[in-house]
Amino acid sequence: MTVDALLLLSFGGPEGPQDVRPFLENVTRGRGVPPQRLDEVAEHYLHFGGVSPINRLNRDLIAAIRRELGAAGMADLPVYFGNRNWHPMIEDTVGEMAEAGVRRALVFPTSAYGGYSACRQYDEDIARARTAVGETAPELVKLRQFFDHPLFVEANADAVRTALAGLDGPARLVFTAHSVPVSADNASGPPEEGGNRYSRQIAEAARLVAEAVGVPDHDVVWQSRSGPPHIPWLEPDIVDHLDALHAAGVSRVVVSPVGFVSDHLEVVWDLDTEAREHAEKLGMGFARAATPGPDPRFARMVVELVREHVDGLAPRKLSEFPAAGCTANGEPCAPGCCEPARRPVRP
Ligand SMILES: CC1=C(CCC(=O)O)c2cc3nc(cc4[nH]c(cc5[nH]c(cc1n2)c(C)c5CCC(=O)O)c(CCC(=O)O)c4C)C(CCC(=O)O)=C3C
Numbered sequence: 001m002t003v004d005a006l007l008l009l010s011f012g013g014p015e016g017p018q019d020v021r022p023f024l025e026n027v028t029r030g031r032g033v034p035p036q037r038l039d040e041v042a043e044h045y046l047h048f049g050g051v052s053p054i055n056r057l058n059r060d061l062i063a064a065i066r067r068e069l070g071a072a073g074m075a076d077l078p079v080y081f082g083n084r085n086w087h088p089m090i091e092d093t094v095g096e097m098a099e100a101g102v103r104r105a106l107v108f109p110t111s112a113y114g115g116y117s118a119c120r121q122y123d124e125d126i127a128r129a130r131t132a133v134g135e136t137a138p139e140l141v142k143l144r145q146f147f148d149h150p151l152f153v154e155a156n157a158d159a160v161r162t163a164l165a166g167l168d169g170p171a172r173l174v175f176t177a178h179s180v181p182v183s184a185d186n187a188s189g190p191p192e193e194g195g196n197r198y199s200r201q202i203a204e205a206a207r208l209v210a211e212a213v214g215v216p217d218h219d220v221v222w223q224s225r226s227g228p229p230h231i232p233w234l235e236p237d238i239v240d241h242l243d244a245l246h247a248a249g250v251s252r253v254v255v256s257p258v259g260f261v262s263d264h265l266e267v268v269w270d271l272d273t274e275a276r277e278h279a280e281k282l283g284m285g286f287a288r289a290a291t292p293g294p295d296p297r298f299a300r301m302v303v304e305l306v307r308e309h310v311d312g313l314a315p316r317k318l319s320e321f322p323a324a325g326c327t328a329n330g331e332p333c334a335p336g337c338c339e340p341a342r343r344p345v346r347p
């Protein structure tokens, strides 16, 4: 298949205090997140001057992808940047691509997993942007999920090794990912698979990373829960889990945010601030493993995913899960796959 461009599609984050509220409104429109939770999250952003590191990290990643494309003989493939929730917005970027004459592009989403928030919502973004641009919109083919790609696993494994080496004794290895409503996890994957594709892929990535490091035991827990308290989300939360480990006599932890590609706000606040402070209060040693995005192997993986389409390169993957997530123009992977929850939409 020939393609004219690559589009990096991400979540987006604010780049100054004035961006925080409108960004949060974009994220939570029609999603039933209580206003009190929004005030709290706004405070987390303002604690960092209203700047999330996510956009800068994505621009760095694009620079690294350009270098790797060059090394693979694809220096002339333009790389574009668009987001779901903040500028550059995907609608604007796809408009620019159309004006530049792009007819078909691959889309790399900055999420490794299936599930509504991690996969299908990016399909919705692609479909919405194409509709906004109209007839001249390029064909947009999303790249597959990469939670079990050997380069993703190796980058995470090296980060875990470095974090373990930074503590002065044996530590419990704990992986985290963004919590989602239990109903959303149950609905993730195609219906015939029986659900829970998101949490099962997280568990699989954690297992692969732990195995690569050579650590016999580990835990998988969740972070950054939002939504009203009466709705069940995946548990335990990392902070509660630290209490449980402390009670069990564990004195050091390494936390690997395997559910995320880069150090965005939920990593630097929920882990580096909240969880770290809690560990210190308990007198536990705490080290947070780096996210894989800045590792050169991550950009190399993106180029491999591109080459699966451009050169027919055989997909490299370490798990039995099908290589899902790759569809054109925002189509779901399969009928009913990762259906969005029916949420009350208020005008
Ligand atoms: C699975 C998942 C990922 C991983 C996959 C991926 O990476 O795409 C992820 C990533 C991210 N989530 C992010 C930020 C936020 N997520 C929120 C809310 C929510 N996330 C959810 C899920 C996920 N989120 C869900 C089910 C909600 C509830 C509302 C809804 O159903 O949509 C809210 C609202 C406030 C709150 O309640 O926390 C914010 C501000 C940022 C950017 C941070 C920055 O700015 O640096 C990133 C990368």
Ligand SMILES: [Fe+2]
Pocket (backbone or CB within 6 Å): 178
């Ligand atoms: Fe989120």
